[in-house]
Amino acid sequence: MGVGGKFWDLLRPYGRQQGFDFLTNKRVAVDLSFWIVQHETALKGFVLKPHIRLTFFRTINLFSKFGAYPVFVVDGTPSPLKSQTRISRFFRSSGIDTPNLPAIKEGVSVERNKLFSEWVAECVELLQLLGIPVLKAKGEAEALCAQLNSEGYVDACITSDSDAFLFGAKCVIKGIKPNSREPFECYHMSDIEAGLGLRRKHLIAISLLVGNDYDSGGVLGIGVDKALRIVREFSDDEILERLHDIGKGLKPAVLGGTKPVDDGEESLSEMKKRSSHCSRCGHLGSKRSHFKSSCEHCGCDSGCIKKPSGFRCECSLCSMDRDLKEQKKTEDWWIKVCDKIARGPEFPNKDIIELYLSDGFTEDGSSMSWGTPDTEMLVDFMVFKLHWDPSYVRKMLLPMLSAIYLRERARNNSENPLLCDKYEFHSIKCIKTRYGHQFFVIRWRKPIYTSGFTHGEPEIVILEDELIEDEESGDPLDGLNEPQVQNENGDCFLLTDESIRLVQSAFPDETEHFLREKKLRELRKKNVSEELATPRPTTMGVQRSITDFYRSTKAAPAQSIDAGESSRVSSSAEKKRQATSTSSNLSKSVRRRLLFG
Template sequence: MGVGGKFWDLLRPYATQQGFDFLRDKRVAVDLSFWIVQHETALKGFAVKPHLRLTFFRTINLFSKFGAYPVFVVDGTPSPLKSQARISRFFRCSGIDTSSLPVIKEGVSVERNKQFCEWVRECVELLKLLGIPVLKAKGEAEALCAQLNYEGYVDACITPDSDAFLFGAKCVIKGIKPNSREPFECYHMSDIEAGLGLKRKHLIAMSLLIGNDFDSGGVLGIGVEKALRIVRVFSEDEILERLQDIGKGLKFEVNGGIKSVDDGEESCPEIKRRLPHCSCCGHPGSKRTHFKSSCEHCSCDSGCIEKPVEFRCECSFCFKDRDLKEQKKTENWWIKVCDKIALWPEFPNRKIIELYLSDSFTEDGSSMSWGAPDTGMLVDFLVFNLHWDPSYVRKMLLPMLSTTYLRERPTNNTDKPLLYDQYEFHSIKCIKTRYGHQSFVVRWRKPISTSRFTHGEPEESIVWEEDLVEDEESVDLLDGLHEPQVQDANGDCFLLTDECIGLVQSAFPDETEHFLQEKKMRESKKKTVSEEAATPSRSTTPGVQKSIKDFYRSAKAASTQSTDPGMSSKASTSAEKKRRATSSSSSLPKSVRRRLLFG
């Protein structure tokens, strides 16, 4: 939930859309509960254990496609404050009066249901087999994610809970849209401070006013807009103390002064008698005076100019009068707000403030480490839980294994095969562009005699890349993976995977340079051929392609010579179109063929 009300709507104007490489070589903390809950309902009944399926695919894509180093965080024992808020929210939604509910004592908490805890346990087991670090929070998972981000152990947090900012997060990724050029919806605390003028303690004060995970109600009658107006009055250093004083009954004026509730209203200074204004033009002076001597503001000799509907007099008296009324209106609004806050029992809750400002949610984040996947155990685990074929599991693990291999090669400089001592780097096939992001298609070589993917399996299990590219707009890069393409050539078996260009350049600089040079030569040669084809040629040598003008000129002459004088004009036109369509060859450019067919 996070902060109550429409808090995300307040922050949305300051969100930034980041591209594929935003998390490249960065550490990111992921709220595991968010991933489990997000699609459990949507996929329930359509997949076996969807929480395991999504965690498997999303983790591999986050690691290989986006190049991040994920660390997952799971919830610990909920705070008694949150347990009380959960119970209150449940009874309130049920229409039951919550005023008589017993207060939960310290050390007593309401755990999540057993089914969800089992899902979390299975996902944690899967992540450990993948070599991904998993941390358990002391309380809320988003609190630990924020602490890791605040202390510099991770570069961003992936969580939908807006109270991550209250716990100290500097960069929060609220949502991921993989089927786009800019998949990350990112919120930076620096942008929020610059745009709204709010800092961490300001956001904590807003959560106390409008509600949060530990106090779902907030102050009755105060929403996001009112809370924003209140906290902007004070600086970050004094906002929490001032809220505490207001809760005790003190009323702070907008200019910073203090007056007690028992002081009563101060006597307003005597207002001078209002100057007369013309009912026709609205300027100072009576209508009779303007009739005798013209209005100096209208600048019209024939009399006053009738005032428009939304006319506002700008004389000094009217300006001061409006300013005084606005100030009085603000003071009355502020008094009403302070009265609402003072009526709320035990406001603000110091335990909630201390919880948000705490920095002890788990052990030191420096203990995080990423290891190699245990492929044997992973195959057994997924075959048992998801009933997948072992060869399918190995294929789906290949992108993660190849990414790990490319990352380690520049430092280790090893020729160790990639997977099961079977695959080695062969060459770069081409450059693929998907959603505006470029990657290398890399060939991994394996002798066909020992291939597990080509013997003993039905042919239907092989999914070719060409089929996936055609439907790439509907493929979710987080929720599913493209199976590596399998190719057989001259007794060898090749697997094709999409790899980060920077990783391949770092791991195999010579091969990358050779591929780029060949690509440049092919493009140069293609450009030369197209320029020669576009140049008009006077030669009639067979095999030389004519220019468009010469082609049409010769086609028209041939048409004139072959037309029968006795043929009607309609038949002549039909025969001419048919002859043009027949004469068009696949060797002609597409634009020329289109003109011949539909010209």
């Protein structure tokens, strides 16, 4: 729950929407109970043990797709203060009057129900098999998450409990939205300080006024807006001390209080009596004097102008009168608020303040370490709990194993050249886009060892580059894109989506070769498209003379006649040629008629 009222609504304008790469190479503390409660109701009845399924998929995606290093935190023994609040909330929801609830003794607490505790234990066992560190808090899980964040062991907390800020958290991820280009709804304490002017003790003071996990009632009649106005009157160093004073019945002076008037000065009311205002124009002076001649503010020959609706005189007396009225209004409001706070029993609760300011929620986080999944034990666990096929478990676990392999290779600590002792890096197939973020699709080949096989560097095969848009996938945390299996010429290939940065660090030469070939293909495609778009010049020959034109037209029909007709035409042409040659002494006009006639 966290802080009561509409506390998240107060912080929402200062939240950020972060993209896919926000958690890359960052450590993040996860409130495990938050994950289980968040989706247990939604998935219940549709799948077997939804808490295990959700934790399995989300952890692998958080580790492999988003590049984070998660550490999970589970609740310890709740504080007796919270146990009392839970009982009170239960009785109120049941319609039972709760003025005389018995106080819970120190060391005695109300644990969560047995079924939920079993769910948490199963998820912890799963996480340990995945090689993910799990810490148990002394009290509340969000308190330990905040402590790890404030001490620098993690970069962010994933929890919906707003009181993580009261425990000292600096960055809180409230929600992870599926099917989004910016999946993380993130709140930074620095943004809250800059936007609202509130620091950690201010937020603790607001929680004491409106209610929290350890005091669900708060102060009757005070909501978030009124509490915000109260705490802004004091600095972060003095706010809790001033609340103590108010709880004892004192009324500390606040900014904007009524200013004292010296005894030697005339009162404001006496001054206003001798300095009347015109009822027509509203300016200083009597109506009679303004009727004879217009006042300097109106500047009209025919008398003063009638004052408009909502007119405010800006003379010193009227301004002072408005200020005093506003101060009196503020003072009356402050007195009523202080009286409301003082009526509460033992306000503020020192134990709650001490709990929020404590930093001893468990041992420090320096011992956190991430291991390698125990594949065989994990397969047995998932088969037993969810009845999954062993091959399906191994396939869905592959993205996490490939991310570990690439990280180790990038650090030059990998002694094993094969992924899962079976698959070697083969090639980068293409670039895939999911929710606006790009990944490499990697082909992993399972070598077939024969008597003549010698293991060497894998051949780099650059396939035709494709830009795959994958916007129809499910929740990037709750589900996984199954690695694809391909069989080509007797070789078995697995296709996984990997971070471009990670692949570039692990296989720099192969990545450079792929990107170079990709660029060359793009240039070739560009040149071909430009060539196709360029208009080809028409093949227009030189204009022929009229003689050549007629000769070509007369020669064409001769190709389509038969042999007898051809010989007849040939003999006729021969006779005409002879006649032309023998009549060279004829005039030019005669020769033209003989030639074209």
